[in-house]
Amino acid sequence: MKKSLFKKLLLLIILVSGVYLLQASQSRIKPPTIVNNKGYVISGNNIQFIYLAAKPVGRVYVVGNFMGWKKQHPAWEMHYDRHQKAYLLTVPMHKVKQPTRSFYEFTFLVNNRYLDAAKGAPNTIYCAGYGYRYVIREL
Incomplete structure (x- = not known):
């Protein structure tokens, strides 16, 4: 495999991974609206x-x-x-x-x-x- 093709493929993988991580972090459960730890x-x-x-x-x-x-x-x-x-x-x-x-x-x-x-x-x-x-x- 040529170096330039390998670099492009690697860049694409990094880009896709970054988008996936961004989506995953945005879909996490939001913290409760109650901010009281006194019980x-x-x-x-x-x-x-x-x-x-x-x-x-x-x-x-x-x-x-x-x-x-x-x-x-x-x-x-x-x-x-x-x-x-x-x-x-x-x-x-x-x-x-x-x-x-x-x-x-x-x-x-x-x-x-x-x-x-x-x-x-x-x-x-x-x-x-x-x-x-x-x-x-x-x-």
């Missing part, structure tokens, strides 16, 4: 729990000291929102707030497995034997 948002008299997930992962529940750490309690099951790319659960503040507590701990139970709080979340504590949990202090 919750307070809005008015409600609190919305947020578990970010690019796609549905199964059954997800909120579990915390405000509800007795009961596993798989139907009232605390979250529902997937494909537009937000997150599991969400909104409850009235009075379901969480208790007069005898100064802060509230919670985590997510995903397919019957407790998860640690997100790395880098500003509101976490470490519980020996249980791992990292989210903390709500502003109620």
Whole structure:
């Protein structure tokens, strides 16, 4: 094969590869519109729990000291929102707030497995034997 033909073929391969990589990078899943890694948002008299997930992962529940750490309690099951790319659960503040507590701990139970709080979340504590949990202090 002649050198000039080889160079043209190589250039064509590089060009096609570059176009493919550009298309692949543009078709990636966009990040969720929720940019909160605290695990919750307070809005008015409600609190919305947020578990970010690019796609549905199964059954997800909120579990915390405000509800007795009961596993798989139907009232605390979250529902997937494909537009937000997150599991969400909104409850009235009075379901969480208790007069005898100064802060509230919670985590997510995903397919019957407790998860640690997100790395880098500003509101976490470490519980020996249980791992990292989210903390709500502003109620």
